Amino acid sequence: MSIEVYWGSGSTPAWRVLLALAAKGVPYESHLLSFSNRETRTPEFLALNPRGKVPVLKNGDFVLNESLAILAYLNREFPSPPLFGLSPEETGLVWRSCLEYVGHGDPAFSVVARPLLFGQSEAQAQAIRDGLPAVYAELDALNAAVKDGFLVGGTLSAADIVWFCGLHFLQRAATRPAAANFELGLLPFGDRWPNLVTWAAKIESLPGYLETFPPHWLTSDPPSSPHLR
Template structure:
């Protein structure tokens, strides 16, 4: 793997655009094969390296993992994007009805995840899986946005995570403790 400098637009270089014409990351090259889009990469890696299975050990586990990923992508991710774009963009009214609605939706869905994590160490089942890998970055991005001073009022519904959603807080800490976690942490977040 190679780290790219977003500030230098390296993800839009001719070499990268040849691998992903959208100029977005992540991109995986495995020999001659190129795969992009996070979920597609996870699925490819699960089939190529099936131990441990990240999409479940049977059809029922796989179905549940995919359902929860779809729920996250449909019901949470768009709201997280609305909030993070507004905070990081710096020129949106964080008290607007749209942002308030997005924060209410995220808080509601966080309670659903909290309920799951109060019964299990992982979002689905007894093992770290693709659903944990999909949800974790979004939660971390949201936390990062809500830690900004400009988002203090908005953050009160969610932050501190460890207080408002203790099981979710323990889950975040569990993932941060996994071997190799440090290598996945975006360098510009340090």
């Protein structure tokens, strides 16, 4: 049986799955869906995920949506290298970090990033400015947490993958033309949060990393760097 992945360019949940597969060296059949062509709304895709969201992973007859569930599944199916820790404590810490991203990191980043990415920055200008302190707080905490290498246990885990995709999402937003109207104080990340750049470089050196990078981010004007700076 072979793994199939349905994903969309620029979807950070989908990117998590591609990165986990790259980390584990698992080949897969790629189904890149176009959001603008509403390919997540076709009857064929809705039969796989009635919510119409990527990522979806298929392994034979088994179909799974929700990126964190997919990461956990892949980790059982392909145990090496482990992405959810080696001990009960590490497993708990990896899950905590993933869920802290979902519950705290992503909401903070989204207040700033989404309006810049989706043409809402004028209407949301005050919300962007008001949201910046929460972003700085998340970045301060992450910068401290990765100072010795990775987030949990000294090796790459699902937690690193989840936060990494979120940071690139933030970097992408901060390099859109609309961002020039704001003093975001984010880029280059390395000026204020140097550990983040060192840590990200280790993930960016995974074999096959560039193939996982959202393709339209590379071809847009201006393009996004596949490297955190």
